[in-house]
Amino acid sequence: MKISASEVAHVAALARLRLSDEMSAKLTEQLNDILTAMDKLAELDTSGVPSTNHALELSGAMRPDQTGESLDHERALANAPDSDGQSFIVPKVI
Amino acid sequence: MELHELSLTQAVDLLAKGEVSSLELTQALIKRIKDTEPQVKAYLTLTGEAALDQAKAADQARAAGQAGPLCGVPAGLKDVLCTAGVRTTCGSKILENFVPPFDAFLVKKLKEAGMVLLGKHNMDEFAMGSSTENSGFQTSHNPWDLAAIPGGSSGGTAASVAAGSSLFSVGTDTGGSIRQPASHCGVVGLKPTYGRVSRFGLVAFASSLDQAGPITRTVADAALVLSVIAGHDPADSTSAPRPVPDYTASLERGVKGLKLGVPKEFFVQGLDPEVEATVKAAMAELENQGAELVEVSLPHTEYALPVYYIIAPAEASSNLARYDGVKYGLSVRSEGAGLMDMYLDTRSRGFGPEVIRRVMLGTYALSAGYYDAYYGKAGQVRTLIRRDFEAAFEKVDAIVGPVTPTPAFDIGQKVDDPLQMYLSDVFTLSTNLAGLPGMSIPAGFSSAGRPIGLQIIGPHFAEETLFAVGQAYEQATDHHLRRPLL
Numbered sequence: 346m347k348i349s350a351s352e353v354a355h356v357a358a359l360a361r362l363r364l365s366d367e368m369s370a371k372l373t374e375q376l377n378d379i380l381t382a383m384d385k386l387a388e389l390d391t392s393g394v395p396s397t398n399h400a401l402e403l404s405g406a407m408r409p410d411q412t413g414e415s416l417d418h419e420r421a422l423a424n425a426p427d428s429d430g431q432s433f434i435v436p437k438v439i
Numbered sequence: 440m441e442l443h444e445l446s447l448t449q450a451v452d453l454l455a456k457g458e459v460s461s462l463e464l465t466q467a468l469i470k471r472i473k474d475t476e477p478q479v480k481a482y483l484t485l486t487g488e489a490a491l492d493q494a495k496a497a498d499q500a501r502a503a504g505q506a507g508p509l510c511g512v513p514a515g516l517k518d519v520l521c522t523a524g525v526r527t528t529c530g531s532k533i534l535e536n537f538v539p540p541f542d543a544f545l546v547k548k549l550k551e552a553g554m555v556l557l558g559k560h561n562m563d564e565f566a567m568g569s570s571t572e573n574s575g576f577q578t579s580h581n582p583w584d585l586a587a588i589p590g591g592s593s594g595g596t597a598a599s600v601a602a603g604s605s606l607f608s609v610g611t612d613t614g615g616s617i618r619q620p621a622s623h624c625g626v627v628g629l630k631p632t633y634g635r636v637s638r639f640g641l642v643a644f645a646s647s648l649d650q651a652g653p654i655t656r657t658v659a660d661a662a663l664v665l666s667v668i669a670g671h672d673p674a675d676s677t678s679a680p681r682p683v684p685d686y687t688a689s690l691e692r693g694v695k696g697l698k699l700g701v702p703k704e705f706f707v708q709g710l711d712p713e714v715e716a717t718v719k720a721a722m723a724e725l726e727n728q729g730a731e732l733v734e735v736s737l738p739h740t741e742y743a744l745p746v747y748y749i750i751a752p753a754e755a756s757s758n759l760a761r762y763d764g765v766k767y768g769l770s771v772r773s774e775g776a777g778l779m780d781m782y783l784d785t786r787s788r789g790f791g792p793e794v795i796r797r798v799m800l801g802t803y804a805l806s807a808g809y810y811d812a813y814y815g816k817a818g819q820v821r822t823l824i825r826r827d828f829e830a831a832f833e834k835v836d837a838i839v840g841p842v843t844p845t846p847a848f849d850i851g852q853k854v855d856d857p858l859q860m861y862l863s864d865v866f867t868l869s870t871n872l873a874g875l876p877g878m879s880i881p882a883g884f885s886s887a888g889r890p891i892g893l894q895i896i897g898p899h900f901a902e903e904t905l906f907a908v909g910q911a912y913e914q915a916t917d918h919h920l921r922r923p924l925l
Contacts, residue, residue, distance in 0.1 A: 395817030400874020
């Protein structure tokens with residue numbers, strides 16, 4: 346087993362997902378299949394090989410610190426599930 | 440020829456000569472949508488009324504001598520692209536009612552060029568899939584054979600262009616999502632070099648791989664669309680700060696003297712015999728026109744799939760953390776429940792099974808104790824894949840081969856086996872990992888009448904070479920002139 350049912354539950358909690366028992370069982374099986382296929386990478390010796398995180402060698406893009414176009418409150422909050430016109434409103438945190 | 444059968448280039452020409460108005464063309468396309476949508480199901484949202492207003496405005500702009508390069512041409516767009524004031528779902532229930540307050544950079548470019556927006560195309564949820572069967576709303580059908588998938592994730596887009604319900608379109612490609620559906624629907628699909636087109640306003644899947652590009656009926660159409668949408672955008676720090684050529688100028692260069700690499704790793708067990716024969720015949724035609732075919736090796740090809748299915752889900756799990764029920768999209772709030780319940784309920788109800796699978800996979804690959812073995816290792820092997828291409832491009836100008844291992848499969852055939860579904864991208868993934876441009880062009884049909892594409896891959900920013908090769912092949916063949924019977 347690459348990943349156990351309890352690890353699946355732990356990862357679901359990290360990812361903020363609530364899984365049904367049926368879904369957890371199915372995912373455990375599918376993730377095991379997929380992770381087993383990933384084992385192929387272990388065949389390769391990659392010691393000393395740098396990582397590619399980006400396909401193009403672009404370094405940080407700089408621009409002058411100037412105010413540009415931005416969304417006003419009305420447009421920024423237009424899709425909000427709940428707001429008071431100034432802020433997003435969320436359920437109680439504590 | 441009916442108006443909906445026109446290529447983009449033909450439509451632009453007729454509009455310029457005044458032989459057709461944008462209003463007539465747009466009305467014809469709206470009728471075509473009405474006729475084909477019951478079978479093809481390519482669109483998620485239709486904007487017919489607004490399109491007619493835009494068409495009238497385009498006709499007025501032309502009369503005033505202010506016609507842009509796409510003035511008055513009606514088209515739909517993949518629903519991953521933000522359109523100001525027009526619902527953008529990305530194929531997900533979590534964004535079912537999301538109306539963006541701004542246009543994606545490339546949508547702005549298309550509008551400035553005069554495009555008339557017909558609506559938004561169906562896709563796999565968050566662009567994760569190869570068939571549109573992962574859409575939160577509907578499965579699109581292949582216009583050539585309604586029992587077949589159109590490919591994915593830009594499946595609605597490719598199906599719409601093939602069906603004539605959009606005169607051209609723009610899709611996105613993270614691991615093959617432009618080229619694979621283009622191949623399956625018998626149209627042209629180009630994934631440009633990473634950074635060639637701004638990702639601003641493109642709903643993010645895997646940010647180091649995502650790239651938008653044209654899906655069209657001809658190579659010339661693709662060159663015209665890329666000329667409009669390419670370019671540097673200060674709002675996307677990964678967009679390339681380099682000038683945009685007039686890509687249509689590269690079309691007639693021909694292939695005489697070009698060296699075309701044939702990677703032996705693309706012609707292996709599992710490649711459908713009809714696909715192999717069709718692709719080899721296409722390569723022979725290019726040789727016949729003066730190109731030299733050279734065998735090359737991309738030794739790490741077989742590792743692209745595991746690398747991709749670590750990196751893409753890892754980036755996706757991070758990008759999709761934004762769907763939390765706070766700022767936009769679905770928000771499930773129960774009486775007396777707290778913030779954590781809102782997160783859990785919103786995400787579990789809003790995401791479909793494939794998105795949940797990939798978020799889980801990505802979160803696992805990035806989690807403490809597994810990072811080095813998965814994400815770290817995948818990044819290193821990505822370097823080896825990139826070096827394979829660099830070595831090959833020291834010897835050849837472009838690489839040619841199949842787009843997909845098989846013609847389009849049947850709807851429902853692979854839904855229960857995610858690994859099998861992932862294998863349909865085996866020849867397209869590595870170009871995304873290396874950031875290279877790749878194009879699929881129509882190269883023939885299987886005995887069952889399903890389209891087969893030829894893939895052309897170039898070095899970074901060598902789109903002009905792809906257009907030259909694609910145009911040379913298209914001029915010598917007539918696959919691109921066939922239309923599905925709908």
